[in-house]
Amino acid sequence: MEKDTKNIILAAAKEVFTKKGFAGARMQEIADQAGINKGLLHYYFKSKNALFNAVFFEIFDAVSPELNDILSAKDTDVLTKIGQFVDRYMEVLLKNPFFISHVVCELNRDPNRLISSMLKGGKIPNPVPFLVQLQQEAQEGKIKETDPFQLMISIVSLCAFPFVGRPVMELILDMETQDFLELMERRKDWIKQFVQDGLRP
Amino acid sequence: MEKDTKNIILAAAKEVFTKKGFAGARMQEIADQAGINKGLLHYYFKSKNALFNAVFFEIFDAVSPELNDILSAKDTDVLTKIGQFVDRYMEVLLKNPFFISHVVCELNRDPNRLISSMLKGGKIPNPVPFLVQLQQEAQEGKIKETDPFQLMISIVSLCAFPFVGRPVMELILDMETQDFLELMERRKDWIKQFVQDGLRP
DNA sequence: GTCTATATCGGGATAGAC
């Protein structure tokens, strides 16, 4: 069962890396979680680093091109694109609610490890077409004039930050993780409405 | 020079923890950064854990009550409060641009360590007065009706996320850290304007 | 208070039996 074991390992690694971060994760714990032993981990992945990269790119490769396509589409106005982007991005975040904080964490710790791999894969999102379109539609008076960089950053922030700040939120707002996920489910529509309101001319 | 050495250590620790995270940080590197040796670290702080907590609370204790006061003030309307909050919060973030990602990272890794200490200090921010006020002013028609939770989360997200997502942003938008900080400086006013626009009735 | 030297241990990685 080579393929199964490998996938079991990947799933276990995803969970442990997510909870503990790269440096905090233990190969032993990943092995336990997968129901195997450390030796076998190194049989499938030659190092902790290789295992981490495998986990990361499994998600990244699936999501990045799709989001890129949404923002680069022709013949779709920006408000529609923003709606599609928020829907899809939040969907991914909800499906992997603990992973993004891990990625953020690793990027801050050792930006080169992930970033050089991302560059190698050549699948870096390209926001330029979307930024240009924002300016165009603003000049046409379809939306309020605003700094496109700041807006792009804000859309991602509104979606992603709650997931990285989840432990604090759960503390301050006194809620369980289940409540948090429901709040995020409702948040999709809230963000779309809020951005749309903010862009009214 | 006991006091000086202690502060030098705290500053060095802040920098190294910030760059590497708790698990990734090395006591040796902190000692090097401070221009002393490992033994002396343990003279002032009995463990790595104690050192980390000291660094965290130096910042947290200074900022948390102040932000709390802004949001709880009487006789100030919500839009003004939001402006003050954004200004002050962004100021702190700009002053410690690498620290929040570290805190987020640690909270996700081991929520209990920091959270139990925060509870012990008794200085947890209390958003309830602000949330109530949001609903009141919405009913009075001063601002658009909206989910107060979602709005509160969004204000914090708009300020904080760029700092945790900085490495990715610098990659995608192809900028240096200096450019990033200037972008954040301008962002203060942008956020205030955007939230205000989004809350127009 | 500050240093050097060292005890101790945890964890990534490897060797080799089955």
Added chain:
DNA sequence: GTCTATCCCGATATAGAC
């Protein structure tokens, strides 16, 4: 392919001289 046993480095923490 999967397991056990072990190597060995690196990092926290301590002991003790100055």
